[in-house]
Amino acid sequence: MEFVEYPDREMMALSLARKISGELAQHLRVNETATLCVPGGTTPGPLFDTLSGGDLDWSRVTVFLNDERWVDGEHVRSNSRLLHRHLLTNNAAAARYIDLYTGDPEPEQAVDTLAAQIQPLLPITVLLLGMGTDMHTASLFPGAPETAQALAPHAPPVMAVRSIKDEPRITLTASALQKAICPHLMITGADKREALERAQTLDARDAPIRAFLGDITVHWAE
Numbered sequence: 222m223e224f225v226e227y228p229d230r231e232m233m234a235l236s237l238a239r240k241i242s243g244e245l246a247q248h249l250r251v252n253e254t255a256t257l258c259v260p261g262g263t264t265p266g267p268l269f270d271t272l273s274g275g276d277l278d279w280s281r282v283t284v285f286l287n288d289e290r291w292v293d294g295e296h297v298r299s300n301s302r303l304l305h306r307h308l309l310t311n312n313a314a315a316a317r318y319i320d321l322y323t324g325d326p327e328p329e330q331a332v333d334t335l336a337a338q339i340q341p342l343l344p345i346t347v348l349l350l351g352m353g354t355d356m357h358t359a360s361l362f363p364g365a366p367e368t369a370q371a372l373a374p375h376a377p378p379v380m381a382v383r384s385i386k387d388e389p390r391i392t393l394t395a396s397a398l399q400k401a402i403c404p405h406l407m408i409t410g411a412d413k414r415e416a417l418e419r420a421q422t423l424d425a426r427d428a429p430i431r432a433f434l435g436d437i438t439v440h441w442a443e
Protein backbone atom coordinates (compact mmCIF):
# COMPACT_ATOMS: atom_id res chain seq x y z
CA MET A 222 0.00 0.00 0.00
CA GLU A 223 1.28 3.42 -0.94
CA PHE A 224 -0.01 6.39 1.10
CA VAL A 225 -0.07 9.84 -0.53
CA GLU A 226 -0.86 12.85 1.67
CA TYR A 227 -1.97 16.13 0.07
CA PRO A 228 -1.86 19.67 1.48
CA ASP A 229 -5.63 20.05 0.96
CA ARG A 230 -8.66 18.47 -0.72
CA GLU A 231 -8.45 20.67 -3.80
CA MET A 232 -4.88 19.57 -4.48
CA MET A 233 -5.92 15.96 -3.99
CA ALA A 234 -8.78 16.29 -6.48
CA LEU A 235 -6.58 17.94 -9.11
CA SER A 236 -3.68 15.56 -8.71
CA LEU A 237 -5.76 12.39 -8.55
CA ALA A 238 -7.86 13.44 -11.56
CA ARG A 239 -4.65 13.91 -13.54
CA LYS A 240 -3.38 10.50 -12.37
CA ILE A 241 -6.59 8.65 -13.28
CA SER A 242 -6.86 10.41 -16.63
CA GLY A 243 -3.25 9.50 -17.39
CA GLU A 244 -3.77 5.86 -16.46
CA LEU A 245 -6.85 5.60 -18.69
CA ALA A 246 -5.05 7.32 -21.58
CA GLN A 247 -2.05 5.01 -21.18
CA HIS A 248 -4.32 1.95 -21.24
CA LEU A 249 -6.10 3.24 -24.36
CA ARG A 250 -2.77 3.57 -26.15
CA VAL A 251 -2.51 -0.24 -26.30
CA ASN A 252 -6.14 -1.35 -25.83
CA GLU A 253 -9.32 -0.50 -27.69
CA THR A 254 -11.31 0.19 -24.50
CA ALA A 255 -10.85 0.91 -20.79
CA THR A 256 -13.04 0.76 -17.68
CA LEU A 257 -13.34 3.17 -14.77
CA CYS A 258 -15.10 2.00 -11.61
CA VAL A 259 -15.85 4.69 -9.03
CA PRO A 260 -17.49 5.16 -5.62
CA GLY A 261 -20.51 7.25 -4.76
CA GLY A 262 -21.09 8.95 -1.42
CA THR A 263 -20.05 12.48 -0.54
CA THR A 264 -16.28 12.49 -1.06
CA PRO A 265 -15.56 12.20 -4.80
CA GLY A 266 -17.65 15.10 -6.23
CA PRO A 267 -14.75 17.59 -6.59
CA LEU A 268 -12.53 14.92 -8.14
CA PHE A 269 -15.28 14.05 -10.64
CA ASP A 270 -15.67 17.72 -11.59
CA THR A 271 -12.03 17.85 -12.64
CA LEU A 272 -11.86 14.36 -14.11
CA SER A 273 -14.86 15.01 -16.38
CA GLY A 274 -12.76 17.55 -18.29
CA GLY A 275 -9.93 15.04 -18.80
CA ASP A 276 -8.49 15.09 -22.30
CA LEU A 277 -8.90 11.49 -23.42
CA ASP A 278 -11.11 9.50 -25.76
CA TRP A 279 -13.98 9.01 -23.32
CA SER A 280 -16.04 7.25 -26.01
CA ARG A 281 -13.76 4.22 -25.43
CA VAL A 282 -14.22 4.29 -21.64
CA THR A 283 -16.95 2.41 -19.77
CA VAL A 284 -17.84 3.86 -16.37
CA PHE A 285 -19.67 2.06 -13.56
CA LEU A 286 -20.05 2.44 -9.82
CA ASN A 287 -18.53 0.32 -7.04
CA ASP A 288 -22.05 0.10 -5.60
CA GLU A 289 -25.50 1.65 -5.67
CA ARG A 290 -28.31 2.30 -3.25
CA TRP A 291 -31.58 0.81 -4.56
CA VAL A 292 -33.30 4.14 -5.20
CA ASP A 293 -34.40 5.93 -8.34
CA GLY A 294 -31.68 7.85 -10.21
CA GLU A 295 -33.17 11.22 -9.18
CA HIS A 296 -33.24 10.33 -5.47
CA VAL A 297 -30.90 12.40 -3.30
CA ARG A 298 -29.18 9.19 -2.10
CA SER A 299 -28.58 7.85 -5.59
CA ASN A 300 -24.88 7.41 -6.38
CA SER A 301 -25.81 7.58 -10.09
CA ARG A 302 -27.22 11.05 -9.50
CA LEU A 303 -23.79 12.17 -8.29
CA LEU A 304 -22.15 10.69 -11.39
CA HIS A 305 -24.59 12.31 -13.81
CA ARG A 306 -24.06 15.70 -12.19
CA HIS A 307 -20.30 15.61 -11.67
CA LEU A 308 -18.58 12.95 -13.80
CA LEU A 309 -20.65 12.11 -16.88
CA THR A 310 -20.54 15.70 -18.14
CA ASN A 311 -18.05 17.79 -20.16
CA ASN A 312 -15.68 15.53 -22.13
CA ALA A 313 -16.72 12.50 -20.06
CA ALA A 314 -20.31 12.76 -21.33
CA ALA A 315 -19.06 10.60 -24.23
CA ALA A 316 -18.31 7.66 -21.90
CA ARG A 317 -20.48 4.55 -21.89
CA TYR A 318 -22.23 4.22 -18.52
CA ILE A 319 -23.51 1.02 -16.94
CA ASP A 320 -26.17 1.98 -14.41
CA LEU A 321 -26.25 -0.50 -11.50
CA TYR A 322 -29.81 0.61 -10.71
CA THR A 323 -31.95 -1.26 -13.22
CA GLY A 324 -35.35 -0.15 -11.98
CA ASP A 325 -36.28 -3.69 -10.91
CA PRO A 326 -38.33 -3.63 -7.69
CA GLU A 327 -35.61 -5.53 -5.78
CA PRO A 328 -31.82 -5.57 -6.32
CA GLU A 329 -31.77 -9.40 -6.27
CA GLN A 330 -33.71 -9.31 -9.55
CA ALA A 331 -30.91 -7.35 -11.24
CA VAL A 332 -27.91 -9.40 -10.11
CA ASP A 333 -27.70 -11.77 -13.10
CA THR A 334 -28.23 -9.05 -15.70
CA LEU A 335 -25.58 -6.83 -14.12
CA ALA A 336 -23.12 -9.70 -13.65
CA ALA A 337 -23.45 -10.50 -17.38
CA GLN A 338 -22.59 -6.87 -18.20
CA ILE A 339 -19.73 -6.47 -15.71
CA GLN A 340 -17.95 -9.83 -16.02
CA PRO A 341 -16.69 -9.29 -19.62
CA LEU A 342 -15.26 -5.90 -18.56
CA LEU A 343 -12.93 -7.36 -15.94
CA PRO A 344 -10.27 -6.67 -14.91
CA ILE A 345 -11.21 -3.07 -14.17
CA THR A 346 -8.63 -0.68 -15.65
CA VAL A 347 -8.83 2.08 -13.04
CA LEU A 348 -10.58 1.44 -9.74
CA LEU A 349 -11.31 4.22 -7.28
CA LEU A 350 -12.69 3.12 -3.92
CA GLY A 351 -14.16 5.25 -1.14
CA MET A 352 -14.47 4.33 2.52
CA GLY A 353 -16.83 5.21 5.37
CA THR A 354 -15.63 5.89 8.90
CA ASP A 355 -17.05 2.44 9.74
CA MET A 356 -14.45 0.95 7.32
CA HIS A 357 -17.03 -0.11 4.74
CA THR A 358 -16.09 0.17 1.10
CA ALA A 359 -18.41 -0.24 -1.90
CA SER A 360 -21.45 -1.73 -0.08
CA LEU A 361 -19.38 -4.22 1.90
CA PHE A 362 -20.28 -3.40 5.50
CA PRO A 363 -18.53 -4.59 8.69
CA GLY A 364 -20.16 -7.70 10.10
CA ALA A 365 -22.93 -7.88 7.46
CA PRO A 366 -23.72 -11.48 6.45
CA GLU A 367 -23.38 -10.56 2.76
CA THR A 368 -19.86 -9.25 3.35
CA ALA A 369 -18.46 -12.69 4.14
CA GLN A 370 -19.99 -13.98 0.89
CA ALA A 371 -18.82 -10.95 -1.10
CA LEU A 372 -15.24 -11.43 0.10
CA ALA A 373 -15.12 -15.08 -1.00
CA PRO A 374 -12.71 -15.70 -3.89
CA HIS A 375 -15.36 -17.26 -6.16
CA ALA A 376 -18.21 -14.89 -5.40
CA PRO A 377 -20.18 -13.64 -8.42
CA PRO A 378 -19.07 -10.14 -9.51
CA VAL A 379 -22.27 -8.48 -8.27
CA MET A 380 -24.36 -9.06 -5.14
CA ALA A 381 -27.45 -7.60 -3.49
CA VAL A 382 -27.06 -6.28 0.08
CA ARG A 383 -30.00 -5.74 2.39
CA SER A 384 -28.87 -6.44 5.95
CA ILE A 385 -28.02 -2.80 6.68
CA LYS A 386 -30.34 -0.24 8.21
CA ASP A 387 -30.95 2.02 5.20
CA GLU A 388 -32.20 1.03 1.72
CA PRO A 389 -31.14 -2.21 -0.06
CA ARG A 390 -28.08 -1.97 -2.27
CA ILE A 391 -26.19 -3.62 -5.05
CA THR A 392 -22.41 -3.98 -4.87
CA LEU A 393 -19.48 -5.27 -6.81
CA THR A 394 -17.74 -8.02 -4.83
CA ALA A 395 -14.09 -8.52 -3.95
CA SER A 396 -13.60 -10.93 -6.86
CA ALA A 397 -14.47 -8.11 -9.30
CA LEU A 398 -12.79 -5.25 -7.44
CA GLN A 399 -9.54 -6.87 -6.29
CA LYS A 400 -8.09 -7.57 -9.75
CA ALA A 401 -8.11 -3.94 -10.92
CA ILE A 402 -5.03 -2.87 -12.88
CA CYS A 403 -4.72 0.59 -11.26
CA PRO A 404 -6.40 0.60 -7.81
CA HIS A 405 -6.85 3.75 -5.72
CA LEU A 406 -8.57 4.66 -2.45
CA MET A 407 -9.58 8.27 -1.77
CA ILE A 408 -10.35 9.39 1.79
CA THR A 409 -10.55 12.68 3.66
CA GLY A 410 -10.35 13.74 7.30
CA ALA A 411 -8.60 12.56 10.43
CA ASP A 412 -11.43 10.17 11.34
CA LYS A 413 -11.07 8.19 8.09
CA ARG A 414 -7.29 8.12 8.40
CA GLU A 415 -7.67 6.64 11.88
CA ALA A 416 -10.27 4.18 10.60
CA LEU A 417 -7.87 3.07 7.87
CA GLU A 418 -5.14 2.48 10.46
CA ARG A 419 -7.59 0.51 12.61
CA ALA A 420 -8.69 -1.56 9.61
CA GLN A 421 -5.15 -2.82 9.17
CA THR A 422 -5.38 -4.57 12.55
CA LEU A 423 -8.75 -6.25 11.87
CA ASP A 424 -10.21 -9.08 9.81
CA ALA A 425 -11.74 -8.01 6.47
CA ARG A 426 -15.19 -9.23 7.58
CA ASP A 427 -15.06 -6.60 10.34
CA ALA A 428 -13.16 -4.01 8.32
CA PRO A 429 -13.99 -4.68 4.63
CA ILE A 430 -11.53 -2.08 3.29
CA ARG A 431 -8.77 -4.37 4.59
CA ALA A 432 -9.42 -6.75 1.68
CA PHE A 433 -8.15 -4.08 -0.73
CA LEU A 434 -5.10 -2.73 1.08
CA GLY A 435 -2.46 -4.81 -0.68
CA ASP A 436 -1.56 -3.27 -4.02
CA ILE A 437 -3.35 0.09 -3.78
CA THR A 438 -2.53 3.78 -3.60
CA VAL A 439 -4.31 5.60 -0.78
CA HIS A 440 -4.92 9.32 -1.36
CA TRP A 441 -5.62 11.37 1.76
CA ALA A 442 -6.22 15.04 2.60
CA GLU A 443 -7.42 16.58 5.82
Ligand SMILES: O=C1O[C@H](COP(=O)(O)O)[C@@H](O)[C@H](O)[C@H]1O
Nearest residue numbers: 260261262263264351352353359
Ligand atom coordinates in the same frame (compact mmCIF):
# COMPACT_ATOMS: atom_id res chain seq x y z
O1 LIG B 1 -22.49 4.53 1.04
C1 LIG B 1 -21.43 4.75 0.48
O2 LIG B 1 -20.41 5.22 1.23
C2 LIG B 1 -19.04 5.14 0.79
C3 LIG B 1 -18.31 6.27 1.49
O3 LIG B 1 -19.02 7.47 1.24
P1 LIG B 1 -18.59 8.90 1.80
O4 LIG B 1 -19.88 9.69 1.81
O5 LIG B 1 -18.03 8.72 3.18
O6 LIG B 1 -17.60 9.45 0.83
C4 LIG B 1 -18.91 5.19 -0.73
O7 LIG B 1 -17.60 4.88 -1.09
C5 LIG B 1 -19.91 4.23 -1.35
O8 LIG B 1 -19.78 4.21 -2.76
C6 LIG B 1 -21.30 4.66 -0.98
O9 LIG B 1 -22.31 3.85 -1.56
